[in-house]
Amino acid sequence: MKDTAKLKLKTSYKTMKTLNIYIFSILVFLSLAANAQDEIHLRTSEIFDAPLIGRNYLPPSVGKGSPYLYDNFLNGYVVFITGDTVRNKLFKYDCLKNDFIWMADGKSMIALDHNLIKSFTLFPREGGERIFEKTTLKLPFIADSLFRYLEVLAKGEIDLYSFHKVEVEAEATTGLSGGLYQLNAYSAKNLYFIQLEDLSVRQVRFSKRSIYEAYPEYKEKIRKIMRANHSGGIRNEYQLTQLVKLINENWKD
Amino acid sequence: MYKKFFVLGFVLLQFTFSLITANGNDKQVLISERIYLNTDRKIYVAGENLLFNLYLLDINSNSLANYPSIGYIVVRNKNGDVFGKSQVKIINGKAAGAIHLSDTLQSGYYHVVAYTNFMRNGSPDIFFKSEILIANRFDKDFFGLVSGQNSDSTSSLHATATVSPDIKKINIITDKAAYSKREKASLKINITSPGIKLLDFSVSIVEKNLMEETFAAKASLPKGRDSKGVFFDVSERNENPIHMAEDKYAEIIGRLTDKNSGDPVGYQVLYLSSPDTINNFKYTVTNSRGYFRFPLSDYYNGKDVFIKVKQRDGESLDPKMEIDSKFKVEGSFTFDPLPIDSSVISYLKNSQNIVRIQKSFALIQSAFKPQQMTSSVPLLFRVPDFTVAPADFVELKDFVEIAREILPSVKIRKRDDVYYAEILDWQKRMFMAPKPLIFFDGVLIDDISQIIPYGTKDIKKVDVISSKWIVDHQVLEGVLSVNSHNNLWKNVTLNNNNLRIKAEDYYELPNLFQPNYSIVDVKSREPDFRQLLYWNPNGKASPGNAATFEFFTSDYATSYLIKVTGISDKGEIVEGYSEIEVKDKL
Numbered sequence: 107m108k109d110t111a112k113l114k115l116k117t118s119y120k121t122m123k124t125l126n127i128y129i130f131s132i133l134v135f136l137s138l139a140a141n142a143q144d145e146i147h148l149r150t151s152e153i154f155d156a157p158l159i160g161r162n163y164l165p166p167s168v169g170k171g172s173p174y175l176y177d178n179f180l181n182g183y184v185v186f187i188t189g190d191t192v193r194n195k196l197f198k199y200d201c202l203k204n205d206f207i208w209m210a211d212g213k214s215m216i217a218l219d220h221n222l223i224k225s226f227t228l229f230p231r232e233g234g235e236r237i238f239e240k241t242t243l244k245l246p247f248i249a250d251s252l253f254r255y256l257e258v259l260a261k262g263e264i265d266l267y268s269f270h271k272v273e274v275e276a277e278a279t280t281g282l283s284g285g286l287y288q289l290n291a292y293s294a295k296n297l298y299f300i301q302l303e304d305l306s307v308r309q310v311r312f313s314k315r316s317i318y319e320a321y322p323e324y325k326e327k328i329r330k331i332m333r334a335n336h337s338g339g340i341r342n343e344y345q346l347t348q349l350v351k352l353i354n355e356n357w358k359d
Numbered sequence: 360m361y362k363k364f365f366v367l368g369f370v371l372l373q374f375t376f377s378l379i380t381a382n383g384n385d386k387q388v389l390i391s392e393r394i395y396l397n398t399d400r401k402i403y404v405a406g407e408n409l410l411f412n413l414y415l416l417d418i419n420s421n422s423l424a425n426y427p428s429i430g431y432i433v434v435r436n437k438n439g440d441v442f443g444k445s446q447v448k449i450i451n452g453k454a455a456g457a458i459h460l461s462d463t464l465q466s467g468y469y470h471v472v473a474y475t476n477f478m479r480n481g482s483p484d485i486f487f488k489s490e491i492l493i494a495n496r497f498d499k500d501f502f503g504l505v506s507g508q509n510s511d512s513t514s515s516l517h518a519t520a521t522v523s524p525d526i527k528k529i530n531i532i533t534d535k536a537a538y539s540k541r542e543k544a545s546l547k548i549n550i551t552s553p554g555i556k557l558l559d560f561s562v563s564i565v566e567k568n569l570m571e572e573t574f575a576a577k578a579s580l581p582k583g584r585d586s587k588g589v590f591f592d593v594s595e596r597n598e599n600p601i602h603m604a605e606d607k608y609a610e611i612i613g614r615l616t617d618k619n620s621g622d623p624v625g626y627q628v629l630y631l632s633s634p635d636t637i638n639n640f641k642y643t644v645t646n647s648r649g650y651f652r653f654p655l656s657d658y659y660n661g662k663d664v665f666i667k668v669k670q671r672d673g674e675s676l677d678p679k680m681e682i683d684s685k686f687k688v689e690g691s692f693t694f695d696p697l698p699i700d701s702s703v704i705s706y707l708k709n710s711q712n713i714v715r716i717q718k719s720f721a722l723i724q725s726a727f728k729p730q731q732m733t734s735s736v737p738l739l740f741r742v743p744d745f746t747v748a749p750a751d752f753v754e755l756k757d758f759v760e761i762a763r764e765i766l767p768s769v770k771i772r773k774r775d776d777v778y779y780a781e782i783l784d785w786q787k788r789m790f791m792a793p794k795p796l797i798f799f800d801g802v803l804i805d806d807i808s809q810i811i812p813y814g815t816k817d818i819k820k821v822d823v824i825s826s827k828w829i830v831d832h833q834v835l836e837g838v839l840s841v842n843s844h845n846n847l848w849k850n851v852t853l854n855n856n857n858l859r860i861k862a863e864d865y866y867e868l869p870n871l872f873q874p875n876y877s878i879v880d881v882k883s884r885e886p887d888f889r890q891l892l893y894w895n896p897n898g899k900a901s902p903g904n905a906a907t908f909e910f911f912t913s914d915y916a917t918s919y920l921i922k923v924t925g926i927s928d929k930g931e932i933v934e935g936y937s938e939i940e941v942k943d944k945l
Contacts, residue, residue, distance in 0.1 A: 148388065148477065148593075149426075151607035154654035157642070157831045159739065164786065188735035216829050221741035 156190035159222060163207050163215040166200070166274070169290030173202035173272050175228070175236075179209045182228040184218065197228060199238065202272040202292065204254055206238075220253060243307050245269065245299055256299070259347045262354030266310075266347060269297040298346060312340045317349065331356045386594040390480055391419045392604070394430060394487040395932060396473040397924045399563045399894045401570045402492045402706065404714040405464040407723060408869050409434065409443070409491070412455040412561045412896030413473055414926045421930035423452025423559070429605045430454050431685050432473045434491075437694060442469070444686045446863050449475075452926075453559060455896035457869050459725050466495045466504060468696050472688055477604040480591040483690050490694065492570060494707045496714055501707060504699050529558070529900075529935035531921055537940040538912045541876045541887070544939065545909045548923055550902050558900045558933055560925025562908055564893040567918040567938065568706045600650045600683075608654035611682060611860075615649045615668065618679040623649025627676075628669040628833065633662045633862075634848055635801035638822070638840045640739035642833055657734035661864030667803050668856040680858040713888045713915070717872075720885055727866035739796075739830070739838060743822035744768070744785070749815040756814040758807070758841075761821070768825040769839060771807060780807040782837030784826045791827065795837040800848035809851045810841055819844050876911045889913040898925065912941045 147153050166173050179196035184206070186192075196209040205217040206226055225239045238255040245254075256267040275291045300320055301307045308320035314337070318328040331353050340346050392415060399410040411432065415424040427450055434443035442464055447454040474486040494501065530549040538544050550558055565571060593601060600612050615624045624645060631641040631653050639658070645651045653666070668678045717723050747765050755761045759778075762771045768783040770790060779793040797804050804810065810818075824838035853859075871894060874887060893910040900906040921937040 148601065149604045149606045150610050150654055153603060154608055154610075159828070159830050161826050161829065162786065187741075188737075190735075210829070210832060214829075219740060222738065 155192050156186055156188065158184075158192060158195070158208050158210070158216065158218060160208070160216045160218040163200075163205060163217040165215070166202055166292075167290055169274075169292055170277070171292035171294070173200055173274070173292045175199040175201055175270060176230065178231075179207075180228045180230060182226060184208075184226040185224045186222050187224045188222075189224075197226065199226075199228065199255065199270075201270040201294065202274060204252075206255065220255075225258075226255070239267075241267075243267075243299070243301065245297075245307055246309050259298075259343070260350040260354060262351070263302065263357040264350050264353055265301045266350040267299045267301070267307075268343065269299065271295045271297055296343065298343075300350065310346070312342065312346055314340060314349070317353075327357075328353060331359075386592065387590045388480075388593050389419075390478055390485065390589050390591060391417050392424065392428075392475050392478050393418055393485065394473045394475065394478070395926060396432065396471065396487050396489065397561050397563075397896075398471060398489065398491060399561075399891055400565045401490075402494070402568060402703075402710065403460055404707075404710045405460050405466075405493055405495045406462040406714055406718060406725070407460055408725075409458045409460055409471070410455075410868070410871075410891075410894050410896070411445075411457070411471070411473075412453065413447070413449070413487075414559065415449045415452045415454075415475065416926070416930050417452075418930070422928060423926065423930070424449070425452070426604075426606045428475050428477075429609055430456075430473060430475060432456065432458065432471065433686050433688060434458055434460070434469050434471055435688065436465075436467060436469055439688065439690070441686055441688070446685075446865060448865060453897075455561075455868060456866070457727065459727065459869075460493060462496060464493050464495060466493065466498045466501055468504075468694055469493055470694075474688075475604065476602045476610065476685060479602045479685070481589055483688055485589055486688070490696070492699075494711060496711050496718075498711075501699070501704055504696075529923060529933055531923055531935050531937040533921070533937065533939055535939070537942050539942060539944065540912060540914045540916065542912050542941075543877065543909060544912060545907060546921065546937075548898065548900050548906045548908075548935070550900055552927075552933065554929065555927045555931075555933065556901060557928040558898075558925050560898040560900070560906075560923050560933065561896040562893060562898050563891070563922045563924075564910065564919050564939070565922065566706070566890040566915070567920040569700065569702055570706075571920050571922070598648060600646075600652065603652075608656055609863075611653045611655055611664075611666075611862075613651055613666070613680050613682040613858075615645050615651060616679045616681075618677040623647075624676060624678065625649055627671075627678075629653075630667045630669060630796075630803050631664060632667070632798065632803040633659055633664050633801055634846065635662075635736070636842055637736050637801065638739045638798050638838075639737050639801055640796075640803075640830070641737055642830060655862055656737065657732040657865075658736055659862040660732060660734075661729050662862050664860050664862050665802050665853070666858045666860070667805075667853075670856060678856060682858070682860055685863075710890060713890060716886055716888055722872045722885075724869035727869055730865040730867050732865065740822075740824055740828070743838075743840070744825040745823040747821045747823075749818050749821070752815070754815045758811045758813055758818070761814065761818065766821060766823065768823055769821075771811075778806070778808045778811050780839060782823060782825055782839065784837070786826050791836040793836075795839050796828075796835050798838070798840040799851060800841075800843055800846055802848045802851070804848075804851055805854050805856065807839075810847075813841075813843065813847060817843050817845070817847055874911055887913040888915045890915065892919055898923070916941045916943045 179198045182197040183191055183193040198207045200207060206223060208216045208218055210216050220240060223240050225237060227235050227237045229235050237258045239258050240253055241256050242253045256269055259268055260266040273293050273295065276288045277291045298310050299307045300310050302321050302324060305321060310316040310320055314332055318325045335352050335356060337349050337352055340349060394413055394415055396411055396413040403409060413430055415428055417424045430447045430449050432445045433441045435441045443458040443460055445456045445458045447456040469491050471489050471491055472486050478485055530551045531546060533544060533546045603610055615627055616622060617624055625647040627645045629643050629651055633639055641653055643651045643653055666680060670676060745768055749755060749761055749765065752765050755764055759771050762769045770781045772779045780795055781790040781793045782795045784791050797807055799810050818841060820842045822840040828835040828838050872889065892913060895908060898906050919939050921939065923935040925933050927933050
């Protein structure tokens, strides 16, 4: 009995010792954290941000599919034509209306004035960044002459852009009460364009041929780079991007 | 067991203490900026220009500051009254400028004080100060300057005029020791002190006098870390606003109070605008103590700036806005005037005559040209929803007719002899509240009544933003921007919700009369009695790369002191002196 009691006491001392170590560590950590000074901003570049300016955003009606690049608001930054940058805000891109939206106050959505914007970047949750530039490039087969935001996939001798086109179709559907009403169906379709130097923009597809035939005067050079670097086939955006980057890296050789 | 409890208790105590001290009650920030300024001379005649260059040092790294900033320089008398001022852009830790010394300045000692906005958080003790002597051109005697020392003090002055051990010398070589009048001279500056990799300096060649020699011996290093006033309190206890380091923007700080009660007005919105053909807009909100600040980019340099209080609905605030002046230096400085002997008096009288001649030949530029700086306009909008040029239509006599006939989204109503403007929100298809933002030639006006009398002949363009326009969290009930042909904003009287101030400008260095006598022209027939033969604030030298300068001597035959003063890459003051003679005949 005495041995059992002794054993119990030893065990409780060990447990107590371990517990004390844990408590000690936590308290030291917390005291260091509490002692850390809040960051103090003492430069005008740190305290004055360019304002975010625009109008109330009117979202398109809910339907099948989505008009947005990402349905959720993401962290990102915007660069204005003045060169000012505003960071660490929540943004979203409406591909249908070509609106860049800021979440203000957690509830108001503001479509930023595109006349003041030069580019914006979103940080998807899966990592990486997606950069969009405002451009008035004349895209082939696209009839309008409005500005648009194009995603920049590669920059160099050849620039590669993606145009996130969203088409909407009205579909008739039956509601719960049996009535017929209209529901929008949004379908996203990415189009890809390249621009070599200051030449006109050309549309490309997931094929090597579409790239080297885009600019006949550079066809042989581009083919040579592709052959020399054993570039494989193109089946998706990633491979298309990698191929254009490869061409840019080897252009001067 | 007791030991464990003791340790635990100690840690708990430390944690609690940390919590108490870390909640904003004890935050001190070091002011690591110091300025070292050098003037071309120490004695001036009122009506001349004081030329200077300055260095902004970071005492943490003991080197020139690697971020841009703005330097403020004032010339003040013993009573603290400011008689000259300048602001300069500091790039890579260096800047140069000039201050015109008004013809009406009284003879006496003055202080040249230099600082940055950030340094204003500390005591004025850390500002750079140096003394100069200014003589009025029309004074016949200088009894007020003589401080009772006899001429025997001159020898003691020379004895004490030794260079401080902190100041290292450099090697100055001229091609000759003596020159004739209007002869070309050259000088070379070598670094001889060990350990200096780079030297930034100014060169001044000035008529030798006792004051130049004696001031040189008294040059001092900027104050170090343990000098008083170098820390300031950034905790909540400090009720005064913090002066920011102006790396990207200058800032305006002000305070809004109720004129009747004197109480600070917190959380009030203020707008800032400036006359221009383009719309421009900034806003801010006062803090709980009524303080506000606006960033001022180079766009505002030299412009009139209007700050308007946005009255809340139903509010009848009688506002008072006070703007912090950056050129106001608190406290007086103790002077350490040097005794003046007969040689200095003689020098002053001679200088008066020379300046008189230079003035009559317009060789001293008194008005400086503003620097042209490119900066983007802080636009409220770039492309309006509607824009109309009234001249494209039949003549309309006033703005009521203009709105009715050619501005479809603007409605002007009159109630009790007061006009109101309403703008259509095209998104909601209804008119918004009758309080849009109205700009007249870039200036935010109080209400539409102020531009009703103007018709087609007066108004060049009308821009409309026809929806709620959101700026951060400010919601504007539409925007109306009207531009006139002849700056008619000047005719508008704004109410007491508005304050008008002038943003300071940056000026180019004045043209220095440094003739080139290798070219024979009309100028070569003018008298040249320069006492300042050469000034260059942008010298640079490194070991093995000497700096060379060339200049022409004047008609004034006397001894000249060559002063080279600068800062090394280690943040140390480096000085060197030499002499040349200009003779009537060699």
